[in-house]
Amino acid sequence: MSGTNNGSRRVRLVDVARHAGVSTKTVSNVVHNYQHVTPDMRSRVQKAITDLGYKPNLTARRLVTGKTSMIALAIPETNHPYFSSLADAIVKAAEDRDYRVLIEQTDGDSEKELDVLRDREAGLVDGVIFQPAKVTSLDLAQIQEDTPVVMLGEAASPISFDHIMIDNTAASEVAVKHLIGLGRKRIAFLGDVRGDSAGATKKRLTGYQKGLEDSGLSVDTSLVLQVESFSPESAKVAVQEAIRSGIEFDGLLCRDDRFAVAALQLLRDEGISTPEEIAVIGWDDTVLARYSYPTLTSVSPNIQAIANDAVTMLIERIEGLSGTGRHVLAPYNLHIRESAPAVKA
Amino acid sequence: MSGTNNGSRRVRLVDVARHAGVSTKTVSNVVHNYQHVTPDMRSRVQKAITDLGYKPNLTARRLVTGKTSMIALAIPETNHPYFSSLADAIVKAAEDRDYRVLIEQTDGDSEKELDVLRDREAGLVDGVIFQPAKVTSLDLAQIQEDTPVVMLGEAASPISFDHIMIDNTAASEVAVKHLIGLGRKRIAFLGDVRGDSAGATKKRLTGYQKGLEDSGLSVDTSLVLQVESFSPESAKVAVQEAIRSGIEFDGLLCRDDRFAVAALQLLRDEGISTPEEIAVIGWDDTVLARYSYPTLTSVSPNIQAIANDAVTMLIERIEGLSGTGRHVLAPYNLHIRESAPAVKA
């Protein structure tokens, strides 16, 4: 049997070289498919490699090349439908370009968010794709400027960073107008999250207002439901309180799918029909939207596009591209389902 | 300003040493909080470290210590409610022990699964937590690697590996008996997935049969619904075909939550009420179970326990524990929700 390991110790490049009677560099050349190696030599070395079961030591390689071929993806939670599909897409995009992804969970904690960038400084990864939840533009400005970073999401970021996002304001406007197209006049927004500094909610709110005003509807601030935290439970509480206090609405635009499915569940418990009495739209078009009842109409960012752009742009930076940050608007659409169906022709 | 970098080059240990006028080893000692360093020396070095903004190069450290302090988690998909919460739990458990987790997606592809273990490149991680989807015990037995591995899930694995799983047969039995307790007599199983070699389905099926037989019900093989793939769509097709061909049932045990929510959706579309006409139970107790309509009763593996055990056992192996594989049965329970409610007292 070939490739067996007698348990003594790892096989090193130099062991292969000795076994084949050549220099270490030649073995290295074969491993790397360097073109100027004679077929004879190549097969001789190849045989030695399989004979001994040699595996290159990545750590050593990294030390000398200074490249890790790893990128970090920093997201608030792994266990979140949107972020886990984003992670999936990014891992696949990176794989195509021979990079591995180290997924880092920041728990929406600003210290942890900054830690990720420090990882890059420690040489663990070559670059970072970063979707912040808390960190401010100011914090980021202090990061070493030669760290390749691509920002995702809606938070403001220093102009020096590349940044990809969907046009939240425009998307929000599209969603509101869809509800208006269904004849809804009193459209609520769920929800304005307390202490949310990342800015996504603000932009969505802006689009919400713009959409209303554009269509000649007035903005009623009591329809902007305040939510305590990002948990679905607090979204339920917010909707319930609105109902209890007699606030009436026939459309509901939610800042994300989690809030939306929580709202759907609450409305059902309250005996309010969706979409007949209240039409609901979510955001992110996650798996939750497909299996809720009714199925959920949702703003659908093009995750493939975001992931591809993010990886491509990051690798360009890693390979030395300099210059000010590039800002990219990623495509999106409104995925129409039952909770806010298509307007009848 | 301290810690500034003039953009020229990384600060190395030797730079700090020179700046502080001491040897490199002393700096290293300070960095590692080695106890035999005088307070004077410690503060002097510390100052140099912050002055220069020194960050240890992890790659170099790894090369000499031979430890990466990283473990790999190999799962079929990141973008899957069960696996993403498993990943979340494992990342947190590992963090507590100063390990980081590299998540590897195998896409349920046996080549990729083997690659994870074959470890084409060495020194990336210190150990692997591996939940296989395709690979067989036989394949695994042929891998003779020195990287420590802990197996998760139901696939048979060679006795030489540590292995953690829940008792699928018993859990399945509990679920079936819950349905029987609700007075259901004709209980179907969704589904027997074509080409699923990992064994989870088989074990769940065994428990299903055992539960029926134990309660004096006969097993009707037409109630074991065949499913083409793991996609929710094919689960829908299977249930629909069963209904169309006149197969009657009043209980449905599903091999996972995805199948279950797909079934719920289909039953609704067919005008069949849940749980009144058909009570449904899922498996994995994912986020889908909380937001489906009706909410889904589901077999709930204790992910925390699994993650903790997996990380603990793996680290024991990494630290040199030898001996044959340990097999651990993790706790679980049946999370009761609307789709198969509690039995009335």
Place this chain on the structure above:
DNA sequence: CGGATAATTTACAACGATGTAAATTTGATT
């Protein structure tokens, strides 16, 4: 205060690969 012991600090060789530049071989041309 001398001598032994313990506490610090240091010099230097690893870790295992790759880059550079020099040494060798091969091939082409006259």
Place this chain on the structure above:
DNA sequence: AATCAAATTTACATCGTTGTAAATTATCCG
């Protein structure tokens, strides 16, 4: 066959850290 250029292969330094063992300094005790 001699010469020169191109194609292979090699020797050796290097990446930035830590482990070992030796060198130095501080402390203790009779």
